[in-house]
Amino acid sequence: MQVQNTEREIYINNPLEEVICQLRYPTILKIDTPPIGFQERIRHHYPLFEQTRETTVALPLQLVQQLPQEVRETLFPTGVPAYNFSSADRTWTLTLNRDFLALSCFKYKKWEDFQIQLNLCVEALIEEYNPAFFLRIGLRYQNIIRRKQLGLENIDWSELLNTYVAGEIAAPELRGAIVNTISNVVIDLGSSGGKLRMQHGFITEEPVNAFKETYYLLDNDLFIDQQTEVKNVFEILESFRRDNGRFFRWCITERLKNAMGRQPIWDEGK
Numbered sequence: 001m002q003v004q005n006t007e008r009e010i011y012i013n014n015p016l017e018e019v020i021c022q023l024r025y026p027t028i029l030k031i032d033t034p035p036i037g038f039q040e041r042i043r044h045h046y047p048l049f050e051q052t053r054e055t056t057v058a059l060p061l062q063l064v065q066q067l068p069q070e071v072r073e074t075l076f077p078t079g080v081p082a083y084n085f086s087s088a089d090r091t092w093t094l095t096l097n098r099d100f101l102a103l104s105c106f107k108y109k110k111w112e113d114f115q116i117q118l119n120l121c122v123e124a125l126i127e128e129y130n131p132a133f134f135l136r137i138g139l140r141y142q143n144i145i146r147r148k149q150l151g152l153e154n155i156d157w158s159e160l161l162n163t164y165v166a167g168e169i170a171a172p173e174l175r176g177a178i179v180n181t182i183s184n185v186v187i188d189l190g191s192s193g194g195k196l197r198m199q200h201g202f203i204t205e206e207p208v209n210a211f212k213e214t215y216y217l218l219d220n221d222l223f224i225d226q227q228t229e230v231k232n233v234f235e236i237l238e239s240f241r242r243d244n245g246r247f248f249r250w251c252i253t254e255r256l257k258n259a260m261g262r263q264p265i266w267d268e269g270k
Contacts, residue, residue: 001189001196001243003250010110012261013150015143015218021118022102022138023233025131031098032081038096039085041124045117046085046094053079094121100136101125110265111241115234126230137194137233138223139240143248144203145216150259157216160256165200178202179214187247192239194224196247218251220244 158170182201222240
């Protein structure tokens with residue numbers, strides 16, 4: 001990816017709905033038992049706990065529900081335990097199971113805050129379970145741009161998005177006529193060995209609001225699918241953070257950045 005570096009920014013009116021980091025490792029069966037030691041290491045930051053069970057058999061829920069109970073118990077004897085730990089205000093959620101650890105933030109401000117929390121969780125994982133290596137490292141940024149909240153309800157999307165991103169919706173002949181569009185693009189990040197999968201397009205939140213307002217989704221999933229030493233995880237994530245930042249700033253116009261309340265932030269690596 002050859003998108004030019006630009007000055008790092010944070011936004012007062014942040015469009016991020018959720019930021020997720022997932023670290024996959026070779027299956028650790030020990031995690032199937034209650035993670036008492038792991039919880040003790042993170043409990044003061046993530047006091048709320050919930051255990052769920054995930055099935056490894058991929059069948060539609062409707063079909064599963066139609067099966068007799070004895071058949072369900074045979075096909076799905078116990079499921080795979082998953083442990084969810086949340087902060088007191090539920091803005092942070094950590095999920096742990098035998099195959100991965102994932103951290104989600106619903107009020108993301110800047111990477112440094114996220115990194116502190118993630119470091120706490122990864123240290124607990126290493127100290128309790130010592131994964132041999134990671135199979136997949138992923139960092140996902142889900143942005144939803146709402147024009148009305150930014151005072152831009154009368155501004156066309158073509159003035160807010162890079163022409164290459166806006167695509168058909170920037171065509172004068174189709175302006176206002178397109179009601180639904182979702183694109184899926186995978187971009188090679190180059191030397192890091194990672195990729196960026198961007199899903200973008202119109203969405204309408206449920207329930208549909210009174211004005212039937214459409215929003216624009218910019219969902220960037222940066223990932224690397226290869227065996228990676230545990231000690232290298234934050235170096236890769238830092239690279240992903242930089243790639244996402246400059247790519248997101250390339251996707252949107254100066255007008256949208258200003259409406260979101262842009263604030264440059266010093267960053268040696270950008």
